[in-house]
Amino acid sequence: MKKCLYLLTMFLSVIALPFSASAEGWVYNLAEGTRWGTSSCTTSYKYINFEITPTKYGYATAYLQKDTGGSWINVLPGEDLYSWPQILSAPASSSSTKYRVYISVGLNGAVSGKVRCYGSNTLPTSK
Numbered sequence: 001m002k003k004c005l006y007l008l009t010m011f012l013s014v015i016a017l018p019f020s021a022s023a024e025g026w027v028y029n030l031a032e033g034t035r036w037g038t039s040s041c042t043t044s045y046k047y048i049n050f051e052i053t054p055t056k057y058g059y060a061t062a063y064l065q066k067d068t069g070g071s072w073i074n075v076l077p078g079e080d081l082y083s084w085p086q087i088l089s090a091p092a093s094s095s096s097t098k099y100r101v102y103i104s105v106g107l108n109g110a111v112s113g114k115v116r117c118y119g120s121n122t123l124p125t126s127k
Contacts (some may be wrong), residue, residue: 025051025116030105032058040067040098043119048092050101051116051124053085058109062090069099075099081111087124 024040041048052062061078075090081103088101101115 025114027112028103029056029110029112030060030103032105032107034102035102036067037072037102038100038115038117040100041117042051042095042098043092043117044095045119046092046121047089047119047123048099049087049089049120049124050099051085051118052101052113053083053116054070054077054081054083054111054113056110056112057081057083058111059106059112060103061106062088063088063102063104064090065100066090066093067100072100072102081113086101089120089123092119105120106126 013079028036030036038050040105041050043065048064060081062081063078064075066075067073080085090099092099099117101117103111105111123124
């Protein structure tokens with residue numbers, strides 16, 4: 001019985017991984033040619049920041065997007081995800097404005113990593 005429960009838990013974890021959120025943010029594990037967006041994030045600080053830490057590298061582009069009443073628009077041009085952590089930042093419009101990171105994966109490799117959202121009163125420095 002314990003073995004069945006363990007296997008079921010592992011199976012559900014694998015299925016939910018591309019869409020999971022943790023206390024530290026979100027984890028992504030995306031196949032080539034796929035797209036994915038984090039859940040929304042808000043802040044009462046001056047800037048909204050999304051720190052992206054890749055763990056598996058392929059060709060992918062990350063976009064910082066803002067919810068404009070039901071549709072997401074790009075706040076910044078897309079940033080290529082490389083092998084080092086990146087921070088996407090923009091001035092926050094208001095504490096109720098929703099933001100997210102949207103990742104689009106190219107056709108030459110899967111990608112994985114973590115995304116963390118936080119607010120700040122100054123622009124963060126790159127890692």
